[in-house]
Amino acid sequence: MLKSIIHSETYLINSSNSINDTSNCARIPSLKNENNNRYSTLLGTSNSKRSNFLKVCSWPFQRIESLNELKREDDTEVRSTDLEEKAMTFSTSRRSNLFPLRNNPSLENIKKVSSRSSKKGSFEPSNRCVVITNITSSMGINSVIQQVCGGPLEKIVRHSNSLEIYFIFPEHAKQFYMYGKNSGLLIVNGLKLKVQWLLDDENNQIISPNLLSQILHNGCRRCLIISKVIPNKKIRTGDKMFYPEPEIHYSSYLNVSEIRSDFNKFGEIMDIGSVISRKLCFSVFYYDIKHAINAKNEFELIGSELNLKYKDWSIWYGKDITDRACFAL
Amino acid sequence: MASIKTNKSNSYLKSCSTYTDNENHFLVDSRYEIIRILGKGSYGVVCSAIDTKSINSGIEHKIAIKKVTKIFNKEILLIRAIRELKLMKFFKGHKNIANLLDLDVVYIKPYEGLYCFQELCDLDLARVLYSNVQFSEFHIQNFMYQILCGVKYIHSADVIHRDLKPGNILVTTQGTLKICDFGLARGINPNFFKNHQTTITNYVATRWYRAPELILSTKSYNKSVDIWAIGCILGELFGRRPLFPGKNSNEQIHELFKILGNPPLEVIKKYNWKLDGVNWVKYKQIKWKTLYPFAPNDAITLLDKILLWDYKKRLSIEEILNMNFFKNVRNYYEEPIMNQLFNFSFEDNSNNLSILKEVLECEVKEFKEMNKIGVE
Numbered sequence: 001m002l003k004s005i006i007h008s009e010t011y012l013i014n015s016s017n018s019i020n021d022t023s024n025c026a027r028i029p030s031l032k033n034e035n036n037n038r039y040s041t042l043l044g045t046s047n048s049k050r051s052n053f054l055k056v057c058s059w060p061f062q063r064i065e066s067l068n069e070l071k072r073e074d075d076t077e078v079r080s081t082d083l084e085e086k087a088m089t090f091s092t093s094r095r096s097n098l099f100p101l102r103n104n105p106s107l108e109n110i111k112k113v114s115s116r117s118s119k120k121g122s123f124e125p126s127n128r129c130v131v132i133t134n135i136t137s138s139m140g141i142n143s144v145i146q147q148v149c150g151g152p153l154e155k156i157v158r159h160s161n162s163l164e165i166y167f168i169f170p171e172h173a174k175q176f177y178m179y180g181k182n183s184g185l186l187i188v189n190g191l192k193l194k195v196q197w198l199l200d201d202e203n204n205q206i207i208s209p210n211l212l213s214q215i216l217h218n219g220c221r222r223c224l225i226i227s228k229v230i231p232n233k234k235i236r237t238g239d240k241m242f243y244p245e246p247e248i249h250y251s252s253y254l255n256v257s258e259i260r261s262d263f264n265k266f267g268e269i270m271d272i273g274s275v276i277s278r279k280l281c282f283s284v285f286y287y288d289i290k291h292a293i294n295a296k297n298e299f300e301l302i303g304s305e306l307n308l309k310y311k312d313w314s315i316w317y318g319k320d321i322t323d324r325a326c327f328a329l
Numbered sequence: 330m331a332s333i334k335t336n337k338s339n340s341y342l343k344s345c346s347t348y349t350d351n352e353n354h355f356l357v358d359s360r361y362e363i364i365r366i367l368g369k370g371s372y373g374v375v376c377s378a379i380d381t382k383s384i385n386s387g388i389e390h391k392i393a394i395k396k397v398t399k400i401f402n403k404e405i406l407l408i409r410a411i412r413e414l415k416l417m418k419f420f421k422g423h424k425n426i427a428n429l430l431d432l433d434v435v436y437i438k439p440y441e442g443l444y445c446f447q448e449l450c451d452l453d454l455a456r457v458l459y460s461n462v463q464f465s466e467f468h469i470q471n472f473m474y475q476i477l478c479g480v481k482y483i484h485s486a487d488v489i490h491r492d493l494k495p496g497n498i499l500v501t502t503q504g505t506l507k508i509c510d511f512g513l514a515r516g517i518n519p520n521f522f523k524n525h526q527t528t529i530t531n532y533v534a535t536r537w538y539r540a541p542e543l544i545l546s547t548k549s550y551n552k553s554v555d556i557w558a559i560g561c562i563l564g565e566l567f568g569r570r571p572l573f574p575g576k577n578s579n580e581q582i583h584e585l586f587k588i589l590g591n592p593p594l595e596v597i598k599k600y601n602w603k604l605d606g607v608n609w610v611k612y613k614q615i616k617w618k619t620l621y622p623f624a625p626n627d628a629i630t631l632l633d634k635i636l637l638w639d640y641k642k643r644l645s646i647e648e649i650l651n652m653n654f655f656k657n658v659r660n661y662y663e664e665p666i667m668n669q670l671f672n673f674s675f676e677d678n679s680n681n682l683s684i685l686k687e688v689l690e691c692e693v694k695e696f697k698e699m700n701k702i703g704v705e
Contacts, residue, residue: 183700187422242460246568252466276462
């Protein structure tokens with residue numbers, strides 16, 4: 001029976017690779033313009049105890065200690081040239097991830113780079129906020145954000161029929177702006193969205209140095225992934241599909257309303273997601289990265305209410321849903 | 330993998346790369362680097378590719394390329410390809426429907442076919458179901474709710490998908506679901522049936538998700554064939570195995586008997602079903618609670634109201650959304666409907682291959698112009 005599932009018209013997916021290959025979401029190096037790599041802060045590597053989790057949740061997580069490891073690996077990888085294609089992608093992607101550290105991005109760096117890359121007069125060098133207009137009442141926030149791409153966001157500010165989308169990095173904002181401006185692909189429920197730069201309010205353009213350093217060093221995102229190991233659950237290895245035991249693979253005690261009220265204390269929640277993982281796992285998306293940082297700090301503060309309530313759970317920053325490439329024209 | 334540069338006189342491709350193995354031939358714009366074949370079906374082949382044009386953005390952009398084959402020989406296959414393309418364009422931008430990025434028609438043999446470029450997802454629901462992935466009531470509610478939102482959008486345009494199944498539902502690791510494969514979908518609004526016959530084929534949907542009225546060949550059927558499939562998926566999410574895994578058409582009806590019991594006499598009469606031999610054996614209906622003792626009662630109620638022999642008694646998509654099971658995940662602002670019906674009057678030319686080819690080319694051109702892909 002399973003055979004027929006495998007051979008049925010399940011196309012698009014070969015998850016065996018996408019699950020295990022973390023390079024899937026790692027940045028690949030740009031040969032044309034190395035500057036772009038400064039903006040990639042996430043690491044596509046799995047190490048130590050998180051590797052199991054990452055096999056299913058293939059987001060990259062950043063940890064300082066893993067950066068040092070990578071630096072060492074970097075040297076050895078240069079020597080091995082004749083690797084098969086996949087392995088190459090992986091090693092190069094890891095190397096590229098070191099750029100943010102080497103160049104230690106700062107606000108000045110970002111400004112310098114973006115002003116160099118943008119020659120059009122209308123583009124503010126450090127502008128990272130794209131305003132989406134033409135939003136109608138039939139479009140929910142998740143429907144709109146699902147179509148946003150380019151890179152991770154700092155925050156989303158809602159108005160009655162527009163959204164201010166603050167990217168962390170101006171370069172990502174520019175990519176999304178170009179995508180929205182020059183292609184007809186930015187569509188929500190059949191309606192084309194319009195994009196423009198946020199022109200006023202100079203203060204909003206600059207991300208606070210403190211926040212930026214947290215983002216760069218701790219990999220902060222507006223998404224939190226909260227997961228819990230299921231005791232006594234045997235994990236089958238390999239890529240073969242099988243019929244799992246329904247009761248063991250079903251947890252009956254997850255209460256979303258409670259989760260919502262527990263996490264809403266730190267700021268308004270945009271969405272709670274049902275994450276695909278071998279652990280019991282969900283995600284909390286905030287409108288603002290600061291709220292996610294606060295929630296995570298409280299969660300990890302030993303003795304706090306949240307810490308006690310979720311003592312069997314682990315928490316990580318997750319990949320922003322907007323952190324994917326825009327279709328280039 | 331062969332990767333050669335050619336300057337073939339194709340209307341859109343300036344330079345292209347090809348991929349060839351024993352039986353598959355792909356010819357795509359040189360911006361795409363084909364990685365590997367992902368799957369095959371009666372419709373054609375799907376492969377994954379890297380969009381090299383996105384490389385300078387610093388993010389690797391993987392996409393899926395679906396090549397619909399044999400469309401230039403058989404009218405029905407060409408019609409299906411046009412339907413799929415029109416529907417993908419029509420439903421573009423819904424968060425639970427796969428996102429079409431680019432299109433191409435290639436006439437050069439052996440690469441000929443319609444090429445659809447789509448966003449690549451990490452998984453599909455079958456892969457998720459038949460793995461170690463941990464579910465909770467919330468997971469199942471959220472998965473089902475997303476499928477429902479997608480189907481609501483589709484049904485609101487008077488279109489039925491006709492092939493809903495876990496393999497046709499893409500899943501991202503973040504848990505976002507997207508319905509794909511409109512190869513069997515079609516419009517059913519009577520206003521567009523004017524100039525051609527109204528019979529529509531029964532041989533649709535993958536067997537395990539095929540509604541009883543399709544198997545027992547009732548002449549007419551409607552949106553409730555999708556509702557049936559949704560019910561099968563709901564059961565599968567709890568049971569972690571297919572609900573009705575029949576090995577062939579006869580066994581399929583037998584599988585239904587085993588769980589639902591024999592169909593009520595009045596339903597058999599109402600639709601004039603010829604059951605003969607199958608109905609000899611008497612089966613008692615198995616209670617959903619016996620099958621899935623750990624499932625919440627709201628889910629049991631839902632199964633009871635969806636998986637019914639009589640398709641006219643099944644809940645509509647709106648009624649399902651209103652059920653208690655979804656009250657925790659429901660968001661009224663994220664349940665859009667289409668503001669127009671799907672017009673399929675192009676099917677009037679269903680026996681004229683050259684007109685159909687023109688329709689196809691027009692559709693591709695229109696999509697490209699709308700999105701300014703390949704237009705200088």
